[in-house]
Amino acid sequence: MEHISVLLDEATDLLNIKQGGVYVDATLGRAGHSQKILNSLTNGKLFCFDLDTEAIKKSEILLNKISKNYLIFNENYKNLKACLAMQNVFKVDGVLYDLGVSSPQLDDQNRGFSYRFNSRIDMRMNQTQKLDGHYVVNNLSEQELTNIFFKYGEEKYAKSIAKNIVKKRLEKPIDTTFELVEIIKSSIPKREMIKKHPAKKVFQAIRIYVNDELSSLETSLEDALQILNVGGRVVVITFHSLEENIVKKIFKKYTIFKEDEIINKLPITIENNKQFKLVMKKPFTPNLTEQETNKRSRTAKLWAIERIKE
Known part of the structure; x- marks a missing residue:
């Protein structure tokens, strides 16, 4: 696009x-x-x-x-x-x-910014930096993830989502955006999915954290x-x-x-x-x-x- x-x-x-x-x-x-x-x-x-x-x-x-x-x-x-x-x-x-992320970044499925495409969780604006979304999701503690989702995404189900991420990654690493979306969906009430995409706030939060935007x-x-x-x-x-x-x-x-x-x-x-x-x-x-x-x-x-x- x-x-x-x-x-x-x-x-x-x-x-x-x-x-x-x-x-x-x-x-x-x-x-x-x-x-x-x-x-x-x-x-x-x-x-x-x-x-x-x-x-x-x-x-x-x-x-x-x-x-x-x-x-x-x-x-x-x-x-x-x-x-x-x-x-x-x-x-x-x-x-x-x-401010924010550009359309080409969102629409490039290889960049891992969007919950609309199945790709490796990345979200780096600077593609040479080490910290990416994959590291955040798979290595930060439950409390750290909760804080990121709440602070940068204003996600009211931050604690539940973080808990399920940590639980799921014990089985295997969470590699793709679609895997993350499914965990988010399983962590919030179904009524919340009617209003907007359930992963929107969490993806925003991870992106802001990875790129130190604020x-x-x-x-x-x-x-x-x-x-x-x-x-x-x-x-x-x-x-x-x-x-x-x-x-x-x-x-x-x-x-x-x-x-x-x-x-x-x-x-x-x-x-x-x-x-x-x-x-x-x-x-x-x-x-x-x-x-x-x-x-x-x-x-x-x-x-x-x-x-x-x-």
């Missing part, structure tokens, strides 16, 4: 791209957003990050058709600040994050805000509540201060020292047309923050 970038126009428009600006696509994927950013640059520069070497190869072909004003790092975006510094780039005009996001967002020029923006597309909570926490940290409530009640105008402002108070969501044509956009939310002073 071809990857369709969610909120493509809305996200790139929010960057307020300047032709000579410096921009970062922290989640290159198949270059949907990067192509649009690069098309808007004349003498500007685009820096991209992705852990997936296959995605990078495909994206280079697409970006080369536009211009050479880009550089791709095969790195985790948590290293964004350090990688840019090595290129003598210490300030940027915009950073874009399109910790990496928090580190990267903090660094991105620090290197923004005045007028520059960080734009983020989230797909589930765990990502949303990190974005809300960090954006709130930089835009809302306890003193505001007191200052707003005073009969005089006092200038505050905020360095950032929210571009919109509530996140933007895809319209019905996009949700119908691209099912993976249904949970998407678009957030943006702008630096207003040094």
